[in-house]
Amino acid sequence: MIDRHDYSPWDFWSTASENSRRAQRSWQDRLERDHPTWAIGDDCFVSQIAAVDADELVLGDRSYIAASAYITGVVRIGADCSINPSAVVRGDVVLGDGVRMGALSSVLGFNHSMEPGTPVFRQPLTSRGIRIGDDVWIGSHVVVLDGVTVGASAVLAAGAVVTKDVAPGAVVGGNPARLLRWRVPPAEGAIEATGSSAPAGLRERLTRFADRARADAPDLLARSLDSATGLFTDRPGTRPTVRAHGDAIEIADLLLGSPPPGVDAAELVTRLRGWQDAATGAVPPLDAPDIPGWDDGDTAYHVLSTGYALDLLGAAFPHPIGLIVDATPTSIIERLNALPWDSDPWNAGHHVDALGTALLWTRRRGDAAAPGIAEALVGWLLTRADPASGMWGRPSPDRGLLLLVNGFYRASRGTFAQHGIPLSYPDAVIDTTLRHARDDRWFAAAQLDACNVLDVAHPLWLTRTSGYRSAEVAAVATRLLDDILGQWQAGAGMSFRLADADPGLQGTEMWLAIVWYLADLLGHSVALGYRPRGVHRPEPAPLS
Template structure:
């Protein structure tokens, strides 16, 4: 009869199953032979295990396919299923979960209790959740990545090489290389290659021989915005409607809620304090027209289209702001955007030909931006490739090789139409899909020429659109070329004093930089979201965006989605 009080060894001899990096240098010959037998069992089932890899006998390892590189290990109580490929010198530590289609590079560290879930359940309302099918886009982790403990990485995410994911982060979207990410949802706080921004004030840099450091000035502006974020959002909340307005007393709009979501994400609040994540997701997804996939104006039920116009400017912009607000929240639209999916082949080319390139290139660029974003969501969320190849091909064939732009200047407003149209067009296509511009150096020349137009950029005359439509093209083309980089930096530095002077304490930015605070100059959500994005682009052009502690992840994100 067994003595119920007798001591049992439990995990007393399992230290090397947890500290698996030391197994092959510390285990005795009997333990090593037992590991080889265990690995033979796994290879007999189809696993590919390289030299000096290790799989704890305490690991729940039930993959369909498994490749484990040299020197890599699965520690005790890790849980591995699905189609998993792990490179050399990588580790899956105790209680970590790797499931679904997952590709992990060389030199990756995955902390305890972290989950990489390369699959998901659908949740359509037509059947119980337990009856829903599984979907899988897979997860990719580049080389030299450190993922801390208690991190959640969701299906469809790619984590770029050399990145660090802080403990407890929830990674819902792609991570650029060299990123340091924290929070739920995870946000990029700086570039790993840059020194950590100090929290103590730097030595004074003012005076005739020590001009103010523009990056430090932008850092202080970002800190101020973070400290006042709750007030900025609170003043634009309409409790009677249960919705946000752009400015206090204005009518509620779909964009205002989306801008609130973006500001909360930028400034570290996670979500606006007035609404929970699920409330926002429901409020946005339920507005989508299931027939066209478009999102009507606030208070409307349907979208009226005139041909392929997607409902006109303000309504079609919802494809951007609603899509990215949901993306920031780890959600998606409920229905494919069929109005965009229908634009394929000759239909797409004809719609492009019909845009007002000669008269209103800005409006034409707006249409391309919205179409490109609709194509993005259809591809990411509904596996519909659509007419992207036709769109990109048409743009390559029709770019003006002299200016690097699409469309023509006018005597009345100079280069404003083609340059602002260039920003909208390239944001939704080349930038959003990570594609190279056809004429980056000519685009830089044209953009810098437009930046000298005092009709738009004289003191008190600039708007968020006009400045963003300089900053982003210079940044985007600058990813391909060093052409006139010093001039781009000099332009960015000139914008910093104007930008910092335009912040209204507790209220944010107005869309226009005028000092009267009336009309477009009134502080509101649209102006605040756009100028905060501009702040990041100016800082990055100056080589110091890591000091800000944030990076745009929504409509104005710098990196491909």
């Protein structure tokens, strides 16, 4: 039996009979039992005649879904939200708190491809996702299309067709939607006299950050040098690693313009070269009982960290790298096809990074490699990039765009960036990266770690010349720098995860590079007085 609360649920818990309340609680319990990926908060209402068929659903406290609403995909709805009668929410959609969605409106976080020659119904779906901030009013008959972000306190007037991002506090209407007026006028931030998009005082803060880092560099390097073995550890109390040596060399080069103090450079070169296996060209972990295959994550990364450490010391690998010299174009394509692009694009990108860097060192050494290796590697990436995201792989239900964006950074760093090759879809990369940077699971100030932030900063820098959404890119760079610049720990550097109190070489090296990229996006990297030259170098690596 249809109850008036199915269509007018806002006063259900204050006016419904006890029997109706009991039935609603039982209904929600059943929904959560039948759908392990659903979570329904307290004092919610879900009409039994709503079509809720989501792969994942989060419904915040005191939110409701009215009759004939249609919900599919991966949908996260905050507290005090309303999905009114016959509203549609589909795809990758996140609503903040206090979002009120009028009847017959649609928020569509996916789209059909439309390449000619194939009927639309046979075309694959694409999804860039929709993010709607807190306290947003969506009038009736509104349509919000895939890829849009709506800022907090905005209003989407009845009948609006929203195809582009809506600024916080804006009131928009029409088809396509345009600014009508301001509900909350934008603050006038102080802008430097240079005309850059950076806020006033940023240049001085960057200079202070870099000066402090240079002053502390000898101490933070010394604290990670194990006096018993003469080897570098990431931080005191941990075991020596190959990567720690690369990080130490990069930090010293960046801040001091020299090898690490107190370490003989010639002995350091001999040690690094001696760690390379002559038969395979691999540098295994220091504690490995034998030589791991190239699928080992540490061994793959040592192509980067050891190769660039030697390069900064004016040396090179003594042996060819089998990852490239033993390969053929066919085996490269087979390796790329076998990587876990759909389930773990970060891991896939990690191994592409090693392939691209091994190709660099092979060219530098002049080692013979099968013709067509580079074409197979880059050609596969060019033809497999998703036009909707600009990236390789797909989002995951539990972590959203995290692995996709992080994998893109690794894959593009080792190939397109390192070898100076243009990307296929730079604007799509910007869209995807900006959308990811709004996910508070990874980018709230208390959640920042060096991997996630670098993997946003570098793609935005790599695509900066397009000028696409440049104001939003600048806003992201400014926000992240605000969260980062005060996190240096005296004499010790920076923690990989900013909220942790365990600074080490890896976190310090990565954050130094991140600060440079973000500052350069704002036109102020010169204030730092350094520029990365190793793994995180911005320019393509020279071939000689």
